[in-house]
Amino acid sequence: MAMAIDNAFEVDFSSYSTTTTTTTTTTTDDDLACTWNDWGSPVVDWDSLSSERDEFQDLIESMMDDGTGIELARVDHETSNSVSIDTMVADEESNREDFKGLRLVHLLMAAAEALTGANKSRELARVILVRLKELVSPNDGTNMERLAAYFTEALQGLLEGSGGGHGKHFITNGPHYHRDEHHQTDVLAAFQLLQDMSPYVKFGHFTANQAILEAVAHDRRIHIVDYDIMEGIQWASLMQALVSRKDGPPAPHLRITALSRSGSGRRSIGTIQETGRRLVAFAASIGQPFSFHQYRLDSDETFRPSAVKLVRGEALVINCMLHLPHFSYRAPDSVASFLTGAKTLDPRLVTLVEEEVGPIGDGGFVGRFMDSLHHYSAVYDSLEAGFPMQGRARALVERVFLGPRIAGSLTRIYRTRGEEESCPWSEWLAAVGFKPVNISFANHCQAKLLLGLFNDGYSVEELANNRLVLGWKSRRLLSASIWTSPDSDF
Amino acid sequence: MFQPKKPSTMNSHDRAMCVQGDSGLVLTTDPKPRLRWTVELHERFVDAVTQLGGPDKATPKTIMRVMGVKGLTLYHLKSHLQKFRLGKQPHKEFNDHSIKDDLQRNAASSSGMIARSMNEMQMEVQRRIHEQLEVQRHLQLRIEAQGKYMQSILEKACQTLAGENMAAGGYKGMGNQGVPDMGAMKDFGPLNFPPFQDLNIYGGDQLDLQQNMDRPSLDAFMPNNDNICLGKKRASPYSGSGKSPLIWSDELRLQDLGTAASCLGPQDDPFKSEQIQIAPPSIDRSTDLDPISDIYEAKPVLSGDGMGDKKYEASPKLERPSPRRAPLQADRMNPMINSGSVAQGRNSPYG
Numbered sequence: 001m002a003m004a005i006d007n008a009f010e011v012d013f014s015s016y017s018t019t020t021t022t023t024t025t026t027t028t029d030d031d032l033a034c035t036w037n038d039w040g041s042p043v044v045d046w047d048s049l050s051s052e053r054d055e056f057q058d059l060i061e062s063m064m065d066d067g068t069g070i071e072l073a074r075v076d077h078e079t080s081n082s083v084s085i086d087t088m089v090a091d092e093e094s095n096r097e098d099f100k101g102l103r104l105v106h107l108l109m110a111a112a113e114a115l116t117g118a119n120k121s122r123e124l125a126r127v128i129l130v131r132l133k134e135l136v137s138p139n140d141g142t143n144m145e146r147l148a149a150y151f152t153e154a155l156q157g158l159l160e161g162s163g164g165g166h167g168k169h170f171i172t173n174g175p176h177y178h179r180d181e182h183h184q185t186d187v188l189a190a191f192q193l194l195q196d197m198s199p200y201v202k203f204g205h206f207t208a209n210q211a212i213l214e215a216v217a218h219d220r221r222i223h224i225v226d227y228d229i230m231e232g233i234q235w236a237s238l239m240q241a242l243v244s245r246k247d248g249p250p251a252p253h254l255r256i257t258a259l260s261r262s263g264s265g266r267r268s269i270g271t272i273q274e275t276g277r278r279l280v281a282f283a284a285s286i287g288q289p290f291s292f293h294q295y296r297l298d299s300d301e302t303f304r305p306s307a308v309k310l311v312r313g314e315a316l317v318i319n320c321m322l323h324l325p326h327f328s329y330r331a332p333d334s335v336a337s338f339l340t341g342a343k344t345l346d347p348r349l350v351t352l353v354e355e356e357v358g359p360i361g362d363g364g365f366v367g368r369f370m371d372s373l374h375h376y377s378a379v380y381d382s383l384e385a386g387f388p389m390q391g392r393a394r395a396l397v398e399r400v401f402l403g404p405r406i407a408g409s410l411t412r413i414y415r416t417r418g419e420e421e422s423c424p425w426s427e428w429l430a431a432v433g434f435k436p437v438n439i440s441f442a443n444h445c446q447a448k449l450l451l452g453l454f455n456d457g458y459s460v461e462e463l464a465n466n467r468l469v470l471g472w473k474s475r476r477l478l479s480a481s482i483w484t485s486p487d488s489d490f
Numbered sequence: 491m492f493q494p495k496k497p498s499t500m501n502s503h504d505r506a507m508c509v510q511g512d513s514g515l516v517l518t519t520d521p522k523p524r525l526r527w528t529v530e531l532h533e534r535f536v537d538a539v540t541q542l543g544g545p546d547k548a549t550p551k552t553i554m555r556v557m558g559v560k561g562l563t564l565y566h567l568k569s570h571l572q573k574f575r576l577g578k579q580p581h582k583e584f585n586d587h588s589i590k591d592d593l594q595r596n597a598a599s600s601s602g603m604i605a606r607s608m609n610e611m612q613m614e615v616q617r618r619i620h621e622q623l624e625v626q627r628h629l630q631l632r633i634e635a636q637g638k639y640m641q642s643i644l645e646k647a648c649q650t651l652a653g654e655n656m657a658a659g660g661y662k663g664m665g666n667q668g669v670p671d672m673g674a675m676k677d678f679g680p681l682n683f684p685p686f687q688d689l690n691i692y693g694g695d696q697l698d699l700q701q702n703m704d705r706p707s708l709d710a711f712m713p714n715n716d717n718i719c720l721g722k723k724r725a726s727p728y729s730g731s732g733k734s735p736l737i738w739s740d741e742l743r744l745q746d747l748g749t750a751a752s753c754l755g756p757q758d759d760p761f762k763s764e765q766i767q768i769a770p771p772s773i774d775r776s777t778d779l780d781p782i783s784d785i786y787e788a789k790p791v792l793s794g795d796g797m798g799d800k801k802y803e804a805s806p807k808l809e810r811p812s813p814r815r816a817p818l819q820a821d822r823m824n825p826m827i828n829s830g831s832v833a834q835g836r837n838s839p840y841g
Contacts, residue, residue, distance in 0.1 A: 188647050192640060206632060214541050218556070236639035237632035244631065247537060278646070282639055438543050445625045 100135075101144040107132050108148060109370060111155050116365040116414070122159060129156050138403065139395055143380045146398060147406075151373060154407040158414050182400055190400035191231070191326055193393050197383050199454045200325050200478055203447060203470045205234040207480040208351035210443040212317050213241050215349040215484075220249045221314035225295075225345075227338050228321055228330065229258040232275040239279075239288040253289040257308060259338070261297050301334035305341040316347040322425065323355035323478070325379070326401045329408045335425065343432065343485060350434060350483040354425050356469055356476040368413040376406055378475035386455045426467060426481040433486035436466035444468060525566045534559065535570060536617055545575045574617075576610040 107128055114125035129152055136149040195201050216222045222242075224235075235256060242252055256279065260272040276292040283290035295308060310316065320339065322330065342350060358371040379402065383394050423431075430436070439462060447468055451458040459471045467481040527535070538556040542548035550567035 184647060185651065188644060192644065195636070195640070202633070202636070205636075206629070209632070217541055231643060233636055233639050233643075237635040240631055240635035241628065247534070274646075278639070278642055282642065286635075438547075440540055441544060442540055442621060442625050445622055446629050449622075449626055449629050 097142065101142070104132070104135065104144055104148040105373070107135075108151050108155070108373065109366065111152075112366045112369040115155065115159060125155070125159055129159065138399060143384050144377070146395065147373070147377055147380050150376075150398065150403040150406045151410070153403070154410040157407055158410060186396065186400055190397045194325055194397050194401060197387050197390070197393070197397065198325070198379075199450050199458060200379075200470065201233075202450055203460075203468075203478060204321055204324050204353035204480055205237065206450060207439075207443060207447055207468055208319060208321070208353060208482075209234065209238045209241065210446055211351055211437065211439070211482040212238060212319075212349060213245070214440055214443070215317070215437070216252070216315045217245070218248045219252060219315040221253045221255070221311060222317065223255045223257065223311065223314040224317045224319055225257045225259070225308060225342070225347075226319045226321075227259055227335075228327060229256070229272065229275055230321075230327065232258075232279050234319070234321070235279055236282055239283055239286060239290070243286050243288045251287075251289055253291075254283070255291050255293065255311070255314065257293045257295050259295050259297055259303070261301065262299055297334075301331065301337065303334075303338040303341040305344045308345065310345070315349075316345055318342040318345070318347045318350040320350065320352045320425075322353060324353065325397075325405065328404070329412060336428070339425070339429065340432070343434065346485045346487055348484060348488060349437065350429065350485070351480070352425055352429065352483065353478065353480045356471075356479040357424065365413055369410065372406070372409045372413065374475060375477065376402060376409075378472040378477060382455070382457060382472040382477075385457050424479070426479060429481070429483050434483040435486060435488065436464065437482040437484050438465045439468055439482060525562070525570075527570060531559070533620070535567075535574075536620065539571070539574065540621065545571065573610060573613070576607070 111125050111128040111132065114121050114128060132148060132152040133156075136145045136152060138146055138149040138153070140146070141149075212222075212224070226234075229235075235254075239254060242254060245252075258272050258275065272294055276294065279292055280290060293309065297303065318339075320335070321327065322335065339350075355375070358374065361367050363370070380394075380398070383397065387394065444460070444462060447460040447470070451460055451470070457473050459473075461469045461471065461476070463469050463479070464481070466483065467479055469476045470478040470480075534557050535553065538553045539545050539548045541556060542552050548571065550564045550571055553567050553571065554562060554564060
C-alpha cells in the first residue's frame with residue numbers, strides 16, 4: 001500500500017490541479033445539486049454541478065464507482081501472459097489494493113482542491129467527502145484506508161468550521177476530535193504503545209539528552225527550561241545518566257523549569273504539577289538531586305525571560321520538543337516568543353525537536369495537504385511494518401494521537417493557505433543567531449542503535465553538523481538539532 | 491583506584507618498572523619517563539576527545555583541561571593525540587613532526603612504519619568498538635529508566651482509577667470509542683484497567699514480535715517490544731524459536747505494560763533503589779495461557795527468574811514488596827551486560 005502512495009506522489013506532485021476543473025455552482029446549494037436519499041449516498045444532479053466538462057464528470061464518476069471496469073481490463077491484460085492463476089490472483093489483489101489506495105488519494109486531493117483551489121466549490125468538496133466516507137473507516141481496512149478516514153474527517157472539519165477563527169492559540173484539533181473526551185486510560189495506553197511501537201519519542205528525547213549530557217559534563221548545577229514537558233518522561237533517562245556519569249563533578253544538581261499553560265483540553269497525561277511530583281519522586285528514587293519549578297505562561301503565551309529564576313554557576317539548557325507524535329501543535333507565536341526569550345538568557349545549549357516537512361513548493365494548500373498525507377502515510381507504514389498484527393493497538397494510537405494531529409496539521413495549513421510557517425524552527429534559530437553545536441559520534445551512534453531496535457526501515461541522517469533526522473524509508477519525519485546561544489563560546 | 495605512591499621511592503635501576511603516581515599515571519622509570527597509556531587512561535582520553543567533538547576538533551590543551559588528570563602534560567597528550575588521529579586516517583602518514591620522533595624511537599624501518607600504521611588502525615577499530623559498547627550500554631540503561639518512569643505513570647493512573655471505580659461502586663465502561671471487543675471487560679471487578687485488556691487482544695499473533703527481536707547489535711536487549719504482547723500466550727509461540735532474547739525477555743522485564751496487575755499487587759515504592767536494575771514484579775504470563783481473567787484475579791503471579799512462580803496474595807492496599815526479590819537482581823544484571831558485550835562481535839550497528 002505504501003508503494004502505491006509513493007508512486008502516486010512521485011507522479012502527481014507536479015500537477016495538483018489536473019483532476020479538478022471549473023464548475024458552475026454559483027447558485028447551487030444542497031437542494032438543487034444534491035438530494036440525499038439517506039445519510040450515506042447523495043443523488044447528485046450532475047448537470048447543475050458541472051458545465052460541459054465531460055472529462056471531469058467521467059473522472060468523478062469513475063471515482064464514485066468501484067472501479068470494476070478497470071479491473072476487468074487489467075485481468076484481460078494479464079491473461080494474455082502465461083502467468084499462473086495464483087500469481088495472477090495475487091497480483092490482482094495487490095493491484096486492486098493499489099488501485100483503491102490511489103483512488104483514495106485522488107479523491108482526497110480533489111477534495112482539498114475543491115475546498116481551497118482556484119475554483120472553490122464547497123459543494124463539490126462535500127460530495128467528495130461523502131463518497132470518501134463511504135469508502136473508509138478509521139477503525140478497519142488498510143493503512144491507507146484508515147489514514148484516508150482521518151484526512152477525510154479533518155477536511156470535513158475544515159469544511160464545516162471554515163470561516164471561523166479559533167483564536168490566537170488554537171488548540172489545533174478539528175471539531176471532530178475532542179481531546180477531552182479521550183479518557184486518560186486511553187491516552188496512557190496509546191502513549192505506552194506509541195513508545196513501544198516506534199522510536200519517535202525516544203529518538204527526540206535521547207538525542208537531546210545526549211547533547212545535554214555532553215554539554216554539561218563538567219558542571220555541578222544544571223538548569224533546564226522545558227517548553228512543553230508533557231508527562232516528563234524525557235528527564236527520566238537524563239537523570240539516570242547524570243547519576244551514573246563517571247567524569248566530571250559527581251551528583252550534579254538538576255533543576256527543571258517547566259512552562260505551563262492555562263488552557264485546557266490538553267491531551268497530556270495529567271497536569272504539570274503531577275509531572276513535577278513524578279519527577280521529584282523518580283529523582284529521589286535514584287538519588288539525583290533535583291528541584292522542579294513551574295513557569296506559568298499567561299494566556300497570550302508570551303515568554304518573559306526575566307521571570308525565569310536563574311542561579312549563578314548553573315548551566316542553562318533550553319529544551320524545545322515540538323512535534324513528537326503525542327504532542328499537539330503549538331501556536332507559532334508562542335514558540336517564537338519562547339525561543340526569542342531564550343536567546344536573551346544566553347543558554348549553554350538549546351535542543352530542538354520538530355517534524356521535518358517536505359520541501360515547501362508553491363503548491364499552496366493542496367501541496368501542503370499532499371505533503372502532510374505523505375508524512376502521515378509514512379508514519380502509519382512505519383508502525384505497521386513493526387507490528388503488522390497489532391492492528392487494534394495501532395488503531396488506538398491513531399485515534400488518540402495521530403488522528404488529532406492530522407486534523408491539527410490540516411487546520412494550520414488551511415489557516416495559512418500553506419504559505420506562511422513554512423520555515424522550520426531550526427532555520428529560524430540559525431537566522432536569529434544561534435550557533436550550531438555538533439552532534440557527537442556517540443549521539444549519532446546512539447540514534448542508529450536505537451533505530452536498530454525497531455525496524456530496518458528507519459534511518460537516521462546527519463543533515464547538518466548539528467542536526468539528525470529520523471526517517472522512514474525515503475521520507476524524513478523528525479528532526480533533532482542542537483544549538484548554543486550566539487554569545488556562547490561553548 | 492589510584493594508590494598514592496611516590497615515584498621517587500621506586501628503584502631507578504629498574505628500567506622496566508612502572509610506577510603509579512598520585513594521579514594514577516603509570517610512568518616508566520627509564521631516564522626519559524614515558525607515560526604508559528593504560529586502558530583506563532586511554533578510555534578517559536577517548537571520552538574527552540569525544541566530548542570535544544572528535545580528534546580533529548580536540549587539542550592537547552582542551553583535552554588536558556577536560557581530562558583533568560594531574561601529571562598529564564601537553565607533551566604526552568600531543569603525541570597520543572597524533573597517534574589517535576593517525577589511527578583514523580591510516581594513509582595520512584609521514585607528514586608530521588611527532589611521527590619522526592616516534593620513528594626514531596622505534597628504530598625507523600619500513601616494516602616499523604607499516605607496523606605502526608597497522609597499529610593505528612587497530613587502535614582505531616578498538617576505539618570504535620569501545621565507543622559503541624559504551625553507547626549500547628548507556629542506551630540500555632536509559633531505556634530502562636524511561637520504562638521505570640512510565641511504570642510510575644501507569645501505576646498512579648491505575649490507583650486513581652481504582653479509587654474512582656470503587657467510589658463509583660463498580661465499573662461501568664470507559665467510553666472507548668472504536669476500541670472493539672469490550673465484552674471481555676464484563677468479567678472484571680472494579681480494579682481492572684480496560685485498555686490494557688484490549689491490548690491483550692491486540693497481541694493476538696505474537697510471532698510477529700520475533701522479527702523485531704532479531705536485532706544484530708543489542709541482540710539480548712529487547713526494550714519494549716515485549717510490551718505489545720500483553721497477552722498471556724507468550725510462552726507457546728516462542729518456545730520453538732530458540733531465540734535467546736525471548737527467554738531473556740521473560741526474565742528481565744524492562745517494562746511491564748500489564749501494570750494493571752501491579753495495581754492489585756504490592757507496589758509501594760516503584761522506585762526503590764534496589765529495583766532500578768530490574769522491572770518491578772510483573773505478572774508471569776509465560777506459563778498462564780488463560781488470557782485475561784488472571785490479570786485481575788486476586789492472586790497475581792509474580793514472575794521471579796522465570797523458573798519459579800511466586801504467588802502471593804494481592805489486596806487492594808499496597809504492601810511492601812517481597813524481600814526475596816532482592817537477591818535475584820544481581821543475577822539479572824549480569825546476563826544483560828554480558829550479552830550486550832557479546833553482541834558487538836556480530837553485526838555492526840552501523841548497518
